[in-house]
Amino acid sequence: MSAKPIRMTVNGRRETVEVDGTTPLLYVLRNDLGLAGTHFGCGLAQCGACTVHLDGSAIRSCVTPVEAASGKSITTLEGLAPAPGVLHAVQQAFIDEQAAQCGYCLSGWIMTAAALLAANPQASDADIRKGLTGLKCRCGAHMSILRAVKLAASRMAAAKKA
Amino acid sequence: MDEFLTTHKGTTRRDFLAAGGVLVVSFAIPGRAASETALVPGTAWPAAIDPASLDSWLRIAADGSVTASVGKIEAGMGIGTAFAQLVAEELDVAIDRVTIVMGDTAATVDQRGTGSSNGIMEGGSALRRAAAEGRAVLLGLASTKLGVPVEGLRASDGEVLTADGSKRIAYGELIGGRTFDVKVSETPRTKDPRDYKLVGKPVPRFDIPPKVEGRYRYVTDLRLPAMLHARVIRPQEAGARLVRADVDAKLPGLVKVVRRGDFLAVVCEREEQAIDAARRLAVEWSRPAAMFWKDYDALYAALREGKPKATKEQGVVGDVDAALARAARVVEARYEYPFQSHASLGPACAVADVRDGGAVVWCGGQKPYPLRGALAELLGVARDRVRVVWMPGPGSYGMNDADDCAADAAVIGQALGRPVRLQYMRAEGTGWDPKGPPIAFRLRAGLDGASEAFAWDYEARGFSGRVRANGTEAAGRAADRRLQREEHRLAAVLRRIVSFRQRAQGEPHDRLEPLDADGAAHRAPARSGRHGHVFCLGVVRRRGGAGRAHGSGGIPPALPGG
Secondary structure, eight states, X not given: OOOOEEEEEETTEEEXXXXXXXXXXXXXXXXXXXXXXXXXXXXXXXXXXXXXXXTTEEEEGGGSBGGGGTTOEEXXXXXXXXXXXXXXXXXXXXXXXXXXXXXXXXXXXHHHHHHHHHHOTTOOHHHHHHHHTTOOOSSOOHHHHHHHHHHHHHHHHHHHHO | OOOOOOEEESTTOOOOEEETTEEEOOOOOTTXXXXXXXXXXXXXXXXXXXXXXXXXXXXXXXXXXXXXXXXXXXXXXXXXXXXXXXXXXXXXXXXXXXXXXXXXXXXXXXXXXXXXXXXXXIIIHHHHHHHHHHHHHHHHHHHHHHTOOGGGEEEETTEEEETTSSSEEEHHHHHTTSOOOOBOOSSOOOOOGGGOSSTTSOOOOTTHHHHHTTOOOOGGGOOOTTOEEEEEXXXXXXXXXXXXXOTTOOOTTEEEEXXXXXXXXXXXXXXXXXXXXXXXXXEEEOOXXXXXXXXXXXXXXXXXXXXXXXXXXXXXXXXXXXXXXXXXXXXXXXXXXXXXXXXXXXXXXXXXXXXXXXXXXXXXXXXXXXXXXHHHHHHTOOGGGEEEEEOXXXXXXXXXXXXXXXXXXXXXXXXXXXXXXXXXXXXXXXXXXXXXOOEEEEEEEEEOTTSOEEEEEEXXXXXXXXXXXXXXXXXXXHHHHHHOGGGOOOBEEEXXXXXXXXXXXXXXXXXXXXXXXXXXXXXXXXXXXXXOXXXXXXXXXXXXXXXXXXXXXXXXXXXXXX
16 A cells, blocks of 8 residues: 555646555546546446546546556546537537437447547448447447447548548 | 535536535525525425425526426436426426426425336426416516506516517516415416427437536535545345454544444445455355245246235136137247346445434435435434435436435444445445346237137236335335345245236236237127236245355345345
């Protein structure tokens, strides 16, 4: 048990936390940094509700020790939008497709989709399905979620061409 | 913090203030008495919010904004938006002026909460009537103020206007901040549906933008000043007694080990410390005799072969066995339905502040009003000293672990005397939530020479105990029993519906009936009469092998109390 200061960048802000380095990143984000948009679903990396970006990659924060984020950059759902008043294309598409019921899992779908489309802007429908595999939605909003991610992909591709 | 109420508002849903990791929101309902909105234990809250009073449903502030309160909850159906739509329509205000307050026992009418898809049916109809009444009152007030007969006035976009629009007065000016002081009529004049401008049209849900931006607040996100974190410790097997627990353990951040009967929990300063302490605390449980069958084959066999203890017959007109005996052909099918969990995405969470002879409990369950009485009994305090405030749970599809978690949090909070947040871990949610019990079905249809079904025998053999031990209004003893797991029992009931399309509205078998459409069976009663039998088998328990707490697809360790 040690509580050395851990420095990281979260949603563009430099943060320092003094917690045991083995603490899952999820609890640091939610309880120390007040970023409650990332959710606890299973604590076992099986549902995806805790997904955040660590240096651009989608990771499960419920099983990632905070010390693994030391010196790195983290983006949560709250920090995904590129600028105030402007949503990320994936977020906008979820609104346009009304792709949520209870919404508790959305952090997982949106953060995973955003990382997927950043890594593969030409993602096909099959790529999207494959990339979202493993995420859970208990409300059964999957089809509207798929439509939203495809909409975001097409808009992002169109914006790139323009 | 000052106030914490869950609201769903148009374009500007109130944001939480984020300060030092503590998320609070300040919100006051215009015109509400302090006793209705105080979130401090020790307050005497109203025993009930009067459903007959218009003020219980509707408030209009001086700026013309509208707050509508309802005894239902939002679980992601979009019902908050639908309520706002109904109110905006009947009251003739812009929908983004409407805020909906739901599921707060001190501030909203007891409509039991949401269940059986009754949210719009009961909550929506009540709000529609209230808004129509409110509109009538506003027209009357405007008539006096403008010196124009009501017949010469119309309401539009938050104002009352004369027919030619030469005189107008805003709702906020007419009533802003004051109470209506009228009763809702039995039959208020609601709008003719042909005049609807908003109802029946698609309206984007208010809750989706905050959800996609990570601003929507679930009960899991509530943080109170001085709040501690708890985790429960459950045994591996149903019926296990708590033999020994190291209540004086020294573990990082451990503030208290809470024990009441066989209930055990740890409270720590930080959440991950509570998770760790729950895993590491030295605990000894008894090894009870197995409560359930060793597998589903044995369970279904017991259901099918068990002897009914009691028979309840309804509407018996003929003899189905005789009818089947003379059928040209009998078609038979058997189905089996395992334990079913409502299994929300996240395990339940609740926050409890129990002090000064009272309690405020924030809960994500669907039935905050019955829970209030259950918690009062569990804590041994008067009902008017308990306030249950609903906040959105981590998913909800019916009776899940939410109310169990609220009860556990309240017990822990009472032992602590300071605010505590409890969230179950996944295994506790899955293993110990109330479950739909297994059913073994046997269906027989008698067909005549033209292959038309004329006789119908529907047999559903299952268990009682669909209702959990706590979370309903008569929960005192049951709540104690919840903590005394050796008394957990499983009452088995064999239910048989022998019928020629006998429909009992609202009965579970009604929904399961395969011939639910206007099929051949519908015509059968004219030929052979109608039958209805319900068979019950008494308590069946402690047979076969042990249930497992963490297995997938196996028989769960904990079942609803009888």
